[in-house]
Amino acid sequence: MGxxxxxxxxxxxxxxxxxxxxxxxxxxxxxxxxxxxxAGKSTLFSLLTRLMTTTGGMIEIAGFDISKHxxxxxxxxxxxxxxxxxxxxxxxxxxxxxxxxxHGLSGREAESRIEAALERLDMAERIAERARDLxxxxxxRLEIARCLIHSPSVLLLDEPTVGLDAAARTAITKHVHxxxxxxxxxxxxxTHLTDxxxxxxxxxxxxxxxxxxxxxxxxxxxxxxxxDVFLSMTGAEA
Amino acid sequence: MRAGLIALWAILLRExxxxxxxRSRFIAxxxxxxxxxxxxxxxxxxxxxxxxxxxxxxxxxxxxxxVPGLCGMILLFNGMQSSLxxxxxxxxxxxxxxxxxxxxxxxLLFCRLLASTTISILQVYTFLAVAAIxxxxxxxxxxxxxxxxxxxxxxxxxALGLALSSAIRQLENFAGVMNFVIxxxxxxxxxxxxxxxxxxxxxxxxxxxxxxxxTHAVELIRFALYGQxxxxxxxxxxxxxxxxxxxxxxxxDPSRGMKRKAG
Numbered sequence: 001m002g003x004x005x006x007x008x009x010x011x012x013x014x015x016x017x018x019x020x021x022x023x024x025x026x027x028x029x030x031x032x033x034x035x036x037x038x039a040g041k042s043t044l045f046s047l048l049t050r051l052m053t054t055t056g057g058m059i060e061i062a063g064f065d066i067s068k069h070x071x072x073x074x075x076x077x078x079x080x081x082x083x084x085x086x087x088x089x090x091x092x093x094x095x096x097x098x099x100x101x102x103h104g105l106s107g108r109e110a111e112s113r114i115e116a117a118l119e120r121l122d123m124a125e126r127i128a129e130r131a132r133d134l135x136x137x138x139x140x141r142l143e144i145a146r147c148l149i150h151s152p153s154v155l156l157l158d159e160p161t162v163g164l165d166a167a168a169r170t171a172i173t174k175h176v177h178x179x180x181x182x183x184x185x186x187x188x189x190x191t192h193l194t195d196x197x198x199x200x201x202x203x204x205x206x207x208x209x210x211x212x213x214x215x216x217x218x219x220x221x222x223x224x225x226x227x228d229v230f231l232s233m234t235g236a237e238a
Numbered sequence: 239m240r241a242g243l244i245a246l247w248a249i250l251l252r253e254x255x256x257x258x259x260x261r262s263r264f265i266a267x268x269x270x271x272x273x274x275x276x277x278x279x280x281x282x283x284x285x286x287x288x289x290x291x292x293x294x295x296x297x298x299x300x301x302x303x304x305v306p307g308l309c310g311m312i313l314l315f316n317g318m319q320s321s322l323x324x325x326x327x328x329x330x331x332x333x334x335x336x337x338x339x340x341x342x343x344x345x346l347l348f349c350r351l352l353a354s355t356t357i358s359i360l361q362v363y364t365f366l367a368v369a370a371i372x373x374x375x376x377x378x379x380x381x382x383x384x385x386x387x388x389x390x391x392x393x394x395x396x397a398l399g400l401a402l403s404s405a406i407r408q409l410e411n412f413a414g415v416m417n418f419v420i421x422x423x424x425x426x427x428x429x430x431x432x433x434x435x436x437x438x439x440x441x442x443x444x445x446x447x448x449x450x451x452x453t454h455a456v457e458l459i460r461f462a463l464y465g466q467x468x469x470x471x472x473x474x475x476x477x478x479x480x481x482x483x484x485x486x487x488x489x490x491d492p493s494r495g496m497k498r499k500a501g
Contacts, residue, residue, distance in 0.1 A: 049334070049338045050337075050338065050492050051334060051337055051338065051492060052492055052493075053492045053493045070340075071340045071341070071342070072340070074338060074339065074340040075340040077338075079334075079338055081331055081334055083330075083331035083334075084330075084331060085330075085331040085332050085334055085335045086332075087252070087332060089256070089259055090252075090255065094252075094255070097248070098248050098251075098252055099335065101244045101245050101247065101248030101249075102245050102248065102335065102336065102339035102341065102346075103241075103339060103340065104240065104241025104242075104244055104245065104340075104341070105244070106244045106247075106248075
């Protein structure tokens with residue numbers, strides 16, 4: 001169960017974006033997919049969410065092969081894309097009820113799940129506000145609340161703290177770590193910022209479409225700062 | 239099945255809310271055909287003599303002739319507006335939300351299509367009401383018979399918009415759609431002049447008009463507004479709708495990729 005990526009490759013024409021990438025995230029683990037810009041993280045997320053498909057390799061989400069059982073696999077994932085996907089002119093409630101409906105939830109059940117998800121992200125008092133009136137940090141929290149509504153077992157977050165100030169980044173990173181630790185959710189968190197990763201997290205380092213290393217943060221760093229290890233592996237700015 | 243209907247309702251509601259918010263879009267959608275009806279038709283009336291052709295059983299004024307074409311115009315422009323909104327959704331990211339739903343992708347796209355067609359039909363009936371106030375009314379049963387014709391025509395033109403949206407990568411490219419799709423489709427059709435009139439000036443242009451699926455959507459609506467059924471127009475419109483929908487589903491196939499290049 002959890003999330004498995006096996007021998008996945010993808011190319012845009014001649015340009016190879018992912019080259020034989022394999023890694024596994026255990027159920028309930030927080031795994032940071034660490035890579036500089038252009039490493040292939042967003043391509044991998046597009047494959048994990050079936051926005052794109054590939055014949056090279058296999059992706060399993062909570063035990064479902066995404067190419068054979070796409071609907072069951074998609075039902076198991078909650079996604080926060082790098083690019084915001086809120087309808088800014090709708091209220092928080094309408095944004096969430098629209099998403100709930102796309103997952104077949106309506107009426108009282110949807111309502112109670114929406115309230116619970118907002119409660120979990122400390123956003124309950126914002127339910128009647130328009131998404132446009134929320135600040136950047138709250139919009140991101142709303143997107144995280146939204147991806148919890150259908151009770152997914154795997155959370156995929158593609159650079160969710162991009163554009164946020166330090167306080168909002170810290171709060172969101174903590175919220176998602178808590179979801180993994182307390183609710184047993186499997187988390188794949190794509191980032192290029194090493195300070196979002198704690199020592200107990202799993203780390204998969206992606207560079208130029210290839211997976212350079214996977215393991216727990218302290219195994220990979222062996223006591224050295226993760227930022228230095230990452231820089232020495234990729235030669236990129238962290 | 240239930241999940242699919244819940245999603246359909248949510249998508250319809252979202253499109254309706256979006257439309258209500260964009261009042262200027264509603265007003266523009268209404269004013270455009272009214273300008274044709276009140277201003278252009280008045281000018282063209284003297285220039286164009288119309289003989290008795292089905293479904294009309296007597297001589298008609300030019301204003302009466304172009305009403306079905308203007309209904310088609312609303313469907314056409316709205317189909318393209320919906321295409322624009324899909325491209326916008328993709329650029330803004332909200333398309334991803336739709337496409338990562340566990341429901342079948344074809345169903346989700348069909349829901350979008352149905353939602354935009356519903357909005358178009360509401361606009362058409364508003365236009366017909368204003369036209370009736372202006373003095374151009376149809377037989378009462380025509381308004382009822384026109385409903386299924388508007389659904390078929392609206393779905394076909396919406397499917398065209400959907401197919402175009404899968405091919406248009408940026409909002410900036412949308413102006414090209416206006417120039418190369420909407421205007422030729424509208425002017426090379428029976429919306430503004432009957433095909434026999436077009437044949438008087440050019441047989442080739444008449445043939446092009448006869449091949450244009452928009453012509454058949456307009457004729458389907460025209461006959462329906464007079465309580466008559468045009469089987470050939472229905473067949474052409476449905477066939478074109480199936481082709482466009484097939485192209486749209488192909489365009490949104492995940493194996494083709496949602497975007498050409500990612501980071």
